Amino acid sequence: MLRVRPGFSLLELLVAIGVVGLLAAILAPAITHVREAARRAECGSHLHQLGTAIHAYEAVHGILPPGTTEWGSTHVSLLPYLEQKSLSDRYAQVSLPRIEAMLWRIDQLGKHRLDILGCPSDPQSGRPSEDFGMYATNYAGNSGGGVQKYGYNGLFHSLSSSPSPNYPQLASGPVRLADVTDGLSQTAAMAEILAGSGYPVEVRAYRFGQPRYSGTTFDQFVAECRGRPMGEMNAFFRGLPWSDGAITTTRYTHTLPPNGPSCNHGEFTEFSALTAGSLHPGGVQVLFADVSVTFVSESISLDVWRAVGSRNGADRGLSR
Numbered sequence: 632m633l634r635v636r637p638g639f640s641l642l643e644l645l646v647a648i649g650v651v652g653l654l655a656a657i658l659a660p661a662i663t664h665v666r667e668a669a670r671r672a673e674c675g676s677h678l679h680q681l682g683t684a685i686h687a688y689e690a691v692h693g694i695l696p697p698g699t700t701e702w703g704s705t706h707v708s709l710l711p712y713l714e715q716k717s718l719s720d721r722y723a724q725v726s727l728p729r730i731e732a733m734l735w736r737i738d739q740l741g742k743h744r745l746d747i748l749g750c751p752s753d754p755q756s757g758r759p760s761e762d763f764g765m766y767a768t769n770y771a772g773n774s775g776g777g778v779q780k781y782g783y784n785g786l787f788h789s790l791s792s793s794p795s796p797n798y799p800q801l802a803s804g805p806v807r808l809a810d811v812t813d814g815l816s817q818t819a820a821m822a823e824i825l826a827g828s829g830y831p832v833e834v835r836a837y838r839f840g841q842p843r844y845s846g847t848t849f850d851q852f853v854a855e856c857r858g859r860p861m862g863e864m865n866a867f868f869r870g871l872p873w874s875d876g877a878i879t880t881t882r883y884t885h886t887l888p889p890n891g892p893s894c895n896h897g898e899f900t901e902f903s904a905l906t907a908g909s910l911h912p913g914g915v916q917v918l919f920a921d922v923s924v925t926f927v928s929e930s931i932s933l934d935v936w937r938a939v940g941s942r943n944g945a946d947r948g949l950s951r
Contacts, residue, residue: 674752674911677770678918681770682918682923684709685820686922689807694806695787696709697788699789701732703874706873713747740874743766749767753769766872767827769825770824772820772882772883773882774905775788777902777937779852786920788806810943818919818941819917819919822916824883825910852904853886884905886905888931889909890906890907893906893908927939
């Protein structure tokens with residue numbers, strides 16, 4: 632005799648759908664967390680590799696790579712130590728005047744995508760700019776606590792030959808690991824930044840607005856930067872291209888804590904507040920001069936954060 636197996640009742644079907652929905656609601660945040668953890672680990676690995684390259688460069692040249700030279704950014708100087716020597720050599724010899732050669736080299740190198748310079752937590756990572764087809768980096772070199780007040784007390788800066796006598800803060804010279812007297816494990820080398828998106832997104836933005844801070848003291852500039860409303864800012868392409876060594880592009884300052892605002896200084900671009908930032912919940916990853924990588928909370932004390940940004944004068948650092 633043929634038996635007919637009864638099906639689900641409507642009530643049972645609704646209960647089953649409810650259970651599946653509940654499980655999905657429980658598991659979705661966990662899956663998101665796992666994915667972000669994997670992305671964050673990859674970003675940290677990239678920073679560690681950059682730190683190893685920085686030490687390799689210093690071992691060969693006796694100094695740290697400059698923040699910018701006629702060759703371009705710190706990242707360009709590190710190419711031979713990131714298994715990219717052939718790319719570096721390709722643009723080494725240019726039959727152009729010095730300034731034109733520098734601009735051409737920055738332009739051409741910036742059109743090459745290097746996975747190690749991107750963080751997958753940033754949706755802009757690995758995407759070329761729509762206007763020039765260049766790629767950004769999510770990792771910037773530490774230029775110190777704020778050039779206007781502290782000078783270049785970080786690890787990376789432009790090697791200016793003769794700064795204006797009216798602005799002694801702009802004096803600079805080569806930096807060696809031996810100059811990091813605060814301790815390699817207590818001094819930041821690089822930190823994450825978010826590539827400019829072309830849209831007025833708070834953590835990506837580089838604020839202009841009025842006044843342009845000309846003639847203000849450092850503390851006035853910082854206070855005004857903190858209070859600059861969203862409506863008075865322009866999007867700025869931070870990190871783009873990765874080959875450009877300008878402080879607004881591939882360097883950052885410890886003027887304000889991670890994920891805070893970035894602001895233009897109308898008197899000197901080098902005096903700008905250029906803040907570390909990421910889409911990792913609650914902070915950014917920082918590469919220290921001893922090649923260790925640490926997640927730093929956006930709620931870190933500003934005094935401690937500036938101490939971490941100084942190579943030679945901090946009286947306190949980060950407990951890790």
